Amino acid sequence: xxxxxxxxxxxxxxxxxxxxxxxxxxxxxxxxxxxxxxxxxxxxxxxxxxxxxxxxxxxxxxxxxxxxxxxxxxxxxxxxxxxxxxxxxxxxxxxxxxxxxxxxxxxxxxxxxxxxxxxxxxxxxxxxxxxxxxxxxxxxxxxxxxxxxxxxxxxxxxxxxxxxxxxxxxxxxxxxxxxxxx
Numbered sequence: 001x002x003x004x005x006x007x008x009x010x011x012x013x014x015x016x017x018x019x020x021x022x023x024x025x026x027x028x029x030x031x032x033x034x035x036x037x038x039x040x041x042x043x044x045x046x047x048x049x050x051x052x053x054x055x056x057x058x059x060x061x062x063x064x065x066x067x068x069x070x071x072x073x074x075x076x077x078x079x080x081x082x083x084x085x086x087x088x089x090x091x092x093x094x095x096x097x098x099x100x101x102x103x104x105x106x107x108x109x110x111x112x113x114x115x116x117x118x119x120x121x122x123x124x125x126x127x128x129x130x131x132x133x134x135x136x137x138x139x140x141x142x143x144x145x146x147x148x149x150x151x152x153x154x155x156x157x158x159x160x161x162x163x164x165x166x167x168x169x170x171x172x173x174x175x176x177x178x179x180x181x182x
Contacts, residue, residue: 020134022155023048026125029113031082031094036112038125043153044077045179047172048129050117051080052090052145053100060146061105063167067176068109074180075153078109081125083117086144090114117142129157148172152179 020026023046024039038046049064061080068078082097084090092100094113101107115123118130118141129149132139138149138160148167150159159175166172 020124020128023125023128023151024155026128028081028115028123028125031098031111031113033094033113036110038079041077041079042155044075045071045153045176046151046155047076047078047176048149048151049078049080050083050085050126050142050145050147051111052082052084052086053092053097055086055089055145057144057146057163058089060167061101061107065105065107065109067167067173071176071180072109076176076180080107080109080111081117082111082114083142083145084114085116085118085142089145117147150175150179152182 024037024042027035027037030036047064047067051061052058064078064080068076080101082090082094090097097114098111101111115126117123117126126142128134130139130141135157138157144163146163148159148161148165149157150161150172152158158179159171161169161172
């Protein structure tokens with residue numbers, strides 16, 4: 001019976017993107033395995049980032065944490081989403097990823113469970129984010145680790161930053177400040 005419930009849940013999740021209207025329509029698992037409704041971030045500015053522990057961009061964790069510390073009291077939430085899609089640069093378990101992030105980078109922003117952000121096993125949230133019918137301006141496959149999606153307080157996507165754009169870049173900080181000011 002438990003297997004059947006899991007299969008039904010997975011099937012429902014696979015069809016959700018066609019019905020979803022915003023990131024608030026998704027529930028994901030935290031890195032500790034607890035369900036997190038992205039609806040709980042309504043009214044906040046959200047920076048959603050696919051992350052990896054063994055990537056040339058991994059030092060961006062420090063910049064993400066600095067952004068979070070600087071702006072969290074004004075309503076910014078950074079959501080880290082580990083993925084192992086690119087050169088197996090996130091091979092660890094959720095527990096190993098959590099330990100790495102907290103010990104090496106003092107990450108205190110919310111971290112989700114490891115998922116796939118592209119391919120046949122792409123998680124519904126990322127299928128939604130990259131689909132051209134969701135928002136043609138920010139659609140397209142995830143090219144590498146540390147792709148960043150910024151959402152305003154209503155859940156509307158307002159920017160997408162490719163991996164080489166660092167969290168402390170003027171483009172990212174300006175977009176965050178604009179979104180926080182609205």
